[in-house]
Amino acid sequence: MVRYLSDIWFGFISILSSMAITLRYLFTPAITVQYPEEKREMPLRAMNKHYLTVDLDTGKLKCTACDLCAVICPTKCIHIVGQGKGKVRHPVEFDIDHNLCMYCNLCVEVCPFDAITMWTGNYEFGGFSRTDLFIDIRELTAPGFVPSPMTPRLPAAKAAKAPARK
Amino acid sequence: MGAMVPMPVAHHEQLVDRFYAAFAAWGVPWLVPKLIIMLVVVSIIIGFISVAAMFLIWWERKISAHIQARFGPMRVGGWHGWAQSIADGIKLLLKEDIIPRGADRAVFILAPMVVFASALAAYVVLPFGPGLIVTDLNIGILYIIAISSLTVLGIIMAGWSSNNKYATLGAMRSAAQTISYEVPLVVSLLGPIILAGSLSMTKIVEAQRHLWFIVPQLVAFLTYFTCAVAETNRLPFDIPEAESEIVAGFHVEYSGMRFAIFFLAEYANMFTVCAIATTMFLGGWAGPGPEVLAPFWFLGKTFFLLFVMLWLRWSLARVRVDQLMYLGWKVLLPIAFANLIVTGVAVLVV
Numbered sequence: 001m002v003r004y005l006s007d008i009w010f011g012f013i014s015i016l017s018s019m020a021i022t023l024r025y026l027f028t029p030a031i032t033v034q035y036p037e038e039k040r041e042m043p044l045r046a047m048n049k050h051y052l053t054v055d056l057d058t059g060k061l062k063c064t065a066c067d068l069c070a071v072i073c074p075t076k077c078i079h080i081v082g083q084g085k086g087k088v089r090h091p092v093e094f095d096i097d098h099n100l101c102m103y104c105n106l107c108v109e110v111c112p113f114d115a116i117t118m119w120t121g122n123y124e125f126g127g128f129s130r131t132d133l134f135i136d137i138r139e140l141t142a143p144g145f146v147p148s149p150m151t152p153r154l155p156a157a158k159a160a161k162a163p164a165r166k
Numbered sequence: 167m168g169a170m171v172p173m174p175v176a177h178h179e180q181l182v183d184r185f186y187a188a189f190a191a192w193g194v195p196w197l198v199p200k201l202i203i204m205l206v207v208v209s210i211i212i213g214f215i216s217v218a219a220m221f222l223i224w225w226e227r228k229i230s231a232h233i234q235a236r237f238g239p240m241r242v243g244g245w246h247g248w249a250q251s252i253a254d255g256i257k258l259l260l261k262e263d264i265i266p267r268g269a270d271r272a273v274f275i276l277a278p279m280v281v282f283a284s285a286l287a288a289y290v291v292l293p294f295g296p297g298l299i300v301t302d303l304n305i306g307i308l309y310i311i312a313i314s315s316l317t318v319l320g321i322i323m324a325g326w327s328s329n330n331k332y333a334t335l336g337a338m339r340s341a342a343q344t345i346s347y348e349v350p351l352v353v354s355l356l357g358p359i360i361l362a363g364s365l366s367m368t369k370i371v372e373a374q375r376h377l378w379f380i381v382p383q384l385v386a387f388l389t390y391f392t393c394a395v396a397e398t399n400r401l402p403f404d405i406p407e408a409e410s411e412i413v414a415g416f417h418v419e420y421s422g423m424r425f426a427i428f429f430l431a432e433y434a435n436m437f438t439v440c441a442i443a444t445t446m447f448l449g450g451w452a453g454p455g456p457e458v459l460a461p462f463w464f465l466g467k468t469f470f471l472l473f474v475m476l477w478l479r480w481s482l483a484r485v486r487v488d489q490l491m492y493l494g495w496k497v498l499l500p501i502a503f504a505n506l507i508v509t510g511v512a513v514l515v516v
Contacts, residue, residue, distance in 0.1 A: 008497060018481040022233050026477075030237045 044147060047103045047118040049125050050096055050135070051142040061141065062115035065091040069107035069116060075100040078107060094140055098125070098133040114148040207300055211289045219433035220251035226476050233480045261422035266329060269419065273327035278420070278427040280320030285434040287313045292441045293367045295451045295460035306367035307359065310442060311352055314397065317435060318344040321406070321416045324428070328419035336415025339487065340406035343396060346494035347403075351393035353502035357386040357509045358446045371450030378449040385505045387447045389498050391471070394439035396494070398432065400475055402482035403490060440471035 033040055053062050065082025077100035081093035108118055127133050189199040231238030243249025265274055291306040293299045303309050318341055325337020359365060361382065362373035380387050396403035407415030417428045444450060444467040453463030
């Protein structure tokens with residue numbers, strides 16, 4: 001009989017204590033990120049969509065169409081056509097097939113001029129068809145400053161004249 | 167809990183009498199205005215049930231979400247997804263209506279109607295405010311107890327006619343549960359009835375003018391509320407529709423509008439049991455402020471109890487079938503009877 005009554009009593013107490021816990025959680029703020037309206041800050045070195053970087057002083061692409069990235073790419077998703085000789089050599093075609101790219105960062109590591117980067121924080125490039133993921137030089141050209149291994153952050157002097165990032 | 171003078175009921179009756187007289191003057195038989203009044207009252211009740219159920223579904227989703235540190239519906243309608251239930255209702259209306267080939271068609275179609283009709287019928291005697299009651303039956307609470315037992319009939323019809331093992335299992339569990347919990351539920355309601363000396367809902371509310379019955383009848387209130395949660399098949403007593411064991415229980419074969427009616431009836435029943443608890447234990451429409459606020463006090467107390475039901479859902483885990491039977495027959499029933507005897511003796515002595 002004592003056991004029976006104590007079971008009822010402790011059952012009652014445990015129900016109340018569990019209700020206290022859920023009530024406390026009811027008033028904790030939700031941790032959900034409302035994606036299209038709110039976005040999480042990407043880590044600086046998160047690997048996302050490629051960009052070809054621009055020399056902020058000359059305004060030209062740093063890329064010299066040396067083909068190193070296309071050669072090292074394990075999935076062979078980079079296609080480059082260069083033009084000119086010596087110091088004026090530059091790419092006229094630079095295509096990356098993001099259907100194939102596996103975000104290994106080898107093209108960035110091999111590049112001698114830091115001309116290509118994946119530290120762009122741009123992860124919103126889903127498409128409705130496979131051809132939407134086939135990116136050409138116009139889309140790859142950086143709209144402004146992008147961090148690179150040598151310059152992870154924009155120096156304050158150049159920040160003033162750099163065009164705003166998209 | 168201030169003293170509240172009942173609203174002059176004569177005013178309503180005068181209106182109704184004038185309505186009848188107008189039809190009598192045209193020579194229309196007495197049945198026509200009667201039918202019109204019945205239709206209007208039923209439409210108001212069904213409208214109220216639908217709105218209350220849709221609000222409850224949205225509210226339940228929001229509370230469930232916030233207890234788990236989520237947001238719940240946020241998109242439909244703008245402000246915190248307030249239109250989510252409306253969108254869901256429209257979606258369910260437009261869905262294909264499937265009747266399984268092996269099902270017993272007539273019973274299958276009838277079952278949701280029986281469940282909803284019994285949920286609807288209980289609203290006839292809910293006292294929303296002084297004079298705001300469809301019919302003040304002198305056996306109001308007895309009527310509710312009788313009507314609410316009908317729900318299990320509809321559930322068994324649904325489970326049996328679906329020709330599905332999960333549905334049948336769910337219906338059988340539901341029958342066992344309802345029969346076990348009906349007894350302590352009724353016995354726990356006898357305490358307030360003894361104190362009020364009446365079965366009429368209005369008289370019970372008026373008897374609590376000075377002291378809400380939850381104070382002398384706290385044990386009965388807790389017993390009643392536990393049984394009410396079990397009666398409406400809510401967690402932690404939702405073994406008739408335990409998702410992890412028997413998919414969805416008795417309504418596993420239902421889709422579209424018929425499923426929506428089951429859903430509506432479940433939430434209507436939740437509202438009913440909480441409204442009865444408000445009437446019997448929490449002083450019904452009594453509350454401070456002018457008499458105009460009486461229905462809001464009633465709804466406020468009822469929705470607070472509904473919130474407690476949702477709150478319990480996320481606090482407790484589902485019980486096993488044997489634990490459920492143990493709790494019903496060996497714990498709640500003796501407590502309810504002890505409370506009844508103590509109340510009876512106390513009333514006799516005092």
